[in-house]
Amino acid sequence: xxxxxxxxxxxxxxxxxxxxxxxxxxxxxxxxxxxxxxxxxxxxxxxxxxxxxxxxxxxxxxxxxxxxxxxxxxxxxxxxxxxxxxxxxxxxxxxxxxxxxxxxxxxxxxxxxxxxxxxxxxxxxxxxxxxxxxxxxxxxxxxxxxxxxxxxxxxxxxxxxxxxxxxxxxxxxxxxxxxxxxxxxxxxxxxxxxxxxxxxxxxxxxxxxxxxxxxxxxxxxxxxxxxxxxxxxxxxxxxxxxxxxxxxxxxxxxxxxxxxxxxxxxxxxxxxxxxxxxxxxxxxxxxxxxxxxxxxxxxxxxxxxxxxxxxxxxxxxxxxxxxxxxxxxxxxxxxxxxxxxxxxxxxxxxxxxxxxxxxxxxxxxxxxxxxxxxxxxxxxxxxxxxxxxxxxxxxxxxxxxxxxxxxxxxxxxxxxxxxxxxxxxxxxxxxxxxxxxxxxxxxxxxxxxxxxxxxxxxxxxxxxxxxxxxxxxxxxxxxxxxxxxxxxxxxxxxxxxxxxxxxxxxxxxxxxxxxxxxxxxxxxxxxxxxxxxxxxxxxxxxxxxxxxxxxxxxxxxxxxxxxxxxxxxxxxxxxxxxxxxxxxxxxxxxxxxxxxxxxxxxxxxxxxxxxxxxxxxxxx
Numbered sequence: 280x281x282x283x284x285x286x287x288x289x290x291x292x293x294x295x296x297x298x299x300x301x302x303x304x305x306x307x308x309x310x311x312x313x314x315x316x317x318x319x320x321x322x323x324x325x326x327x328x329x330x331x332x333x334x335x336x337x338x339x340x341x342x343x344x345x346x347x348x349x350x351x352x353x354x355x356x357x358x359x360x361x362x363x364x365x366x367x368x369x370x371x372x373x374x375x376x377x378x379x380x381x382x383x384x385x386x387x388x389x390x391x392x393x394x395x396x397x398x399x400x401x402x403x404x405x406x407x408x409x410x411x412x413x414x415x416x417x418x419x420x421x422x423x424x425x426x427x428x429x430x431x432x433x434x435x436x437x438x439x440x441x442x443x444x445x446x447x448x449x450x451x452x453x454x455x456x457x458x459x460x461x462x463x464x465x466x467x468x469x470x471x472x473x474x475x476x477x478x479x480x481x482x483x484x485x486x487x488x489x490x491x492x493x494x495x496x497x498x499x500x501x502x503x504x505x506x507x508x509x510x511x512x513x514x515x516x517x518x519x520x521x522x523x524x525x526x527x528x529x530x531x532x533x534x535x536x537x538x539x540x541x542x543x544x545x546x547x548x549x550x551x552x553x554x555x556x557x558x559x560x561x562x563x564x565x566x567x568x569x570x571x572x573x574x575x576x577x578x579x580x581x582x583x584x585x586x587x588x589x590x591x592x593x594x595x596x597x598x599x600x601x602x603x604x605x606x607x608x609x610x611x612x613x614x615x616x617x618x619x620x621x622x623x624x625x626x627x628x629x630x631x632x633x634x635x636x637x638x639x640x641x642x643x644x645x646x647x648x649x650x651x652x653x654x655x656x657x658x659x660x661x662x663x664x665x666x667x668x669x670x671x672x673x674x675x676x677x678x679x680x681x682x683x684x685x686x687x688x689x690x691x692x693x694x695x696x697x698x699x700x701x702x703x704x705x706x707x708x709x710x711x712x713x714x715x716x717x718x719x720x721x722x723x724x725x726x727x728x729x730x731x732x733x734x735x736x737x738x739x740x741x742x743x744x745x746x747x748x749x750x751x752x753x754x755x756x757x758x759x760x761x762x763x764x765x766x767x768x769x770x771x772x773x774x775x776x777x778x779x780x781x782x783x784x785x786x787x788x789x790x791x792x793x794x795x796x797x798x799x800x801x802x803x804x805x806x807x808x809x810x811x812x813x814x815x816x817x818x819x820x821x822x823x824x825x826x827x828x829x830x831x832x833x834x835x836x837x838x839x840x841x842x843x844x845x846x847x848x849x850x851x852x853x854x855x856x857x858x859x860x861x862x863x864x865x866x867x868x869x870x871x872x873x874x875x876x877x878x879x880x881x882x883x884x885x886x887x888x889x890x891x892x893x894x895x896x897x898x899x
Contacts, residue, residue, distance in 0.1 A: 281345030294330040298323040358429040360390040376407040486535045494696035655684045663692040671703040676872035678894040687717015688891035706770035709837035740786035741820040751811035765811025769835045783825040793834040800861035839892035
């Protein structure tokens, strides 16, 4: 049970409170809500809320239940800070005194900043801003009510044109209004995309949980049918129940596949964003180089023009005392001086245009970075949910550290249920490259694994990698193009037995599998063959079998951890990593993860991360 209130303590009605993987409930007119779920799940790790016009401030579990605080959203105030006339102040820290919880906003490279305005608040002549610790009153800022925009100048007087309201031509006002509408539409599109991702992830989690319950019930009925004391009437009733559950399971899996289709559509949209980022970045880089060259040439020409003009003035002064012939030459020189001054004015105009272009490049670069951040959110959403690990293993950890915002590494997992029992497929994948190129490959690999295992129900690890190899070559048209991109994979299928043992089938594409058994860390080497690329010898993938007891551990990883260098350009190394894992193998897996991360940070102190890093540890 809990309550939803605003920052003034007033109850807020109609708030949808969401606890991922647990449940949700709506608040009533008194702000109260109730969500029922098994007590064994404990206190939720995360709480989300949905209420138009409000955002989450904080939540806390007290004596009277879960207390959630929201705040009412307002408009966004756009501003720009100038050190003096026409000189933007980059990185300035701006606070609106007495408003917006007095939160500080930092200006960008051209002095622009944005802050949220609580409902009922507006900028007036008596408003005060604090910029870098200095109070600024109405004498040093101007406010455009129609555009909801403020301009602040830290030095100067009221004659400064920046402080005055400038009446823009009607055409310019229309164009600026259109630009504001376009920016608002883009922001709304990003918000909608993020909401779709959250809804899709919650839907997949609920479908997975429901499928798990249906399969468990089917297994119970199947065991009851096999009993010797079941009568014919009871068998008939049980078969009908089993048939109804099978139909329900088919509908559940169909809904899950539809959710997977929606995931692919979002991935296609990410590809478009990433392609757009690469093309725009290349164009802007070329344009910046061209602009810098023109700017340097313009400065040189201005210096030459100034020197020539000075020389002409000296000659003109001396010519005053000579003959009429020299006077005529002086007139010609004065005419040349006029032409040079005109050229100087044109050069100054060119420099202003170059500076404007530089500002546009900075703004577009920021938009590209924002697009990549949204791509990162969607890529994280396709990774396996925590509940999938909890269904299969007694304990686990995931150490996942991308080098850039988006990653070329990814890990994949699924729990499937057959007549023989639960089958878990687990993989760690290292795609060619990292960042944007690697992210493309990770999306292709994730999609193909979902199709091969979840849809086609192929559990043999050698067959899975063979189909994945064929799918990558087909997706990248590698039979017709000189493209060697691919991925290295460690994948295993785990079948759990009733005596708490497990049968592990392993296949590796240039990646090994490590396991801890009988107080010793041991290794299964993979095949010397990658996924994708040119397949000259066409060697088949092979499988290796392993039998583990309760408490034994498996470790799957990419090569990013062992290849990380220190300040002396020395790699961490595979031998050192295996000794460290063996020494800590008896500790709880979350403790192993923390020790691994601490050891890596100590090794690579002061050095940039070289590659994406993925290490998975699971206990039978």
